[in-house]
Amino acid sequence: MIEPMQFPLAAVVGAEALKLALCLTAIDPKIGGVLIEGPRGMAKSTLARGLADLLGSAEQQPPFVTLPLGATEERLVGTLDLDAALGQGKAQFSPGVLAHADGGVLYVDEVNLLPDPLVDLLLDVAASGTNRIERDGISHRHSARFVLIGTMNPEEGELRPQLLDRFGLNVSLDELPEPQARQQIIRRRLAFDSDPQGFCAEWAGAQQDLRERCQAARARLEQIALDDQALAWITERCFAAGVDGLRADLVWLRAARAHAAWRGSEHIDEEDVTAVAEFALRHRRREAPAQQPPSPATAQSPASSNASAGQGGDSGALPAQPVAAGPRREVPNWAKKP
Structure with missing residues (x-):
């Protein structure tokens, strides 16, 4: 099966913050992935797909696997054939989405609409790098190391705070592009749709430079x-x-x-x-929590307040931003x- 050509990340107009976050994640996947927030039509999925190319090389591309919105738990983690275990003495494992994403990118569109148990399982595996399936006393485990990219439209629901925290980085695409940038976006999209191979060839040099910069950064990271x-x-x-x-x-x-x-x-x-x-x-x-006004019983007199002020009465609280x-x-x- 021939994979469709992907829009080059180097050809994306604007979204500089998100492109930087994706590059940083490609340099150090241990950062923990990226959650992309923004309204519909902001090219969130196009940008996310560009990450797989940065993780690989011109000769070898890591997998980019999409988790369908209506996926079941078995579709995500895989299944064990117990009949095969009884007849052949060993469990036969049918890989799921997590197995296919090993070594690449797992992309979850509308992650805020996934059922909570599925999201909990997904993020736990993303953190541990191992997927374990257990059924009726028979278990199987396999490596499941991938970069997790989630997208969501906040208008359609929020993620629970503890799930938000499991994503390493968070970027919001909430700024509308200027008219000139919009025109450039449309022109490039039309050029890609009419001739994907020619468009990618035109941007191959810039994409290679971006890929090599990420590879060089990855090589010097541990130093x-x-x-x-x-x-x-x-x-x-x-x-x-x-x-x-x-x-x-x-x-x-x-x-x-x-x-x-x-x-x-x-x-x-x-x-x-x-x-x-x-x-x-x-x-x-x-x-930062709002400070409560002092009660009459504990309020200081003007003299004591002035004395405290003279001794540095500022609380020293730092700004939240x-x-x-x-x-x-x-x-x-x-x-x-x-």
């Missing part, structure tokens, strides 16, 4: 230290944003390192931390290497 200074910047901002748990810190640190590799740097700079902040925080940030960081600070003692 870039996950240093204490970058960790200090990130943990302070996660705390300021009221983020629950520690997944955001880890994802953010990995994404910042991938961004440094993308730039060709040998270490993580503050610009790398800032560049990926919104990707890591957008779906995890909580508004990420901001451009200030000058480089001394690493706290607990963050320094022994």
Whole structure:
């Protein structure tokens, strides 16, 4: 079966934030995939399909597998033939979507419309990299390592917070393109539809450059230290944003390192931390709780209030939104290497 040609990611007009997030995920798949939010007609699926090409090479393309919206649990995880187990002494496994996606990209369109049990199972396997099927005391397991890409239209329903958190990065396509950009989008789409092979040949050079840049960044990734200074910047901002748990810190640190590799740097700079902040925080940030006014019994007198103000009465609370960081600070003692 011949796979249809895919629209080259290098030819996509605009959506620079999403293209960057996809490239970072191609550089370090351990980031945990990308959740793409946006209304209909924003080319979410076209952009997602471009990721598979970045993970592979010109000679070898990893699989790009789509999970159908109406899929059953057996379709997702696969099935075990118990009759074969009784007759032949071993279980016969029929692979599902997870097995076919191993080593590539698993794309879930309208992930917010999937039943909760199916989403729970999907994300657990994405985190562990192993799919295990058990039936009547017989079990089978196989590798299921893939980059998870989900798309959703927030107007059609939200994901539960704990499921949102399992996606490494989150990007929203909510900005309408300008008229000139819209014209360019339409022209390229029409050119691709009329001659897919010719269009891809025209963009082959730019696509190859993008692929090679991701491959080079992937090769230098392990030489870039996950240093204490970058960790200090990130943990302070996660705390300021009221983020629950520690997944955001880890994802953010990995994404910042991938961004440094993308730039060709040998270490993580503050610009790398800032560049990926919104990707890591957008779906995890909580508004800071409103401060309650003091009760009459505990209210300070004007004299004591003035005294407190003179001693630095500012609470020191940081803003909930990420901001451009200030000058480089001394690493706290607990963050320094022994």
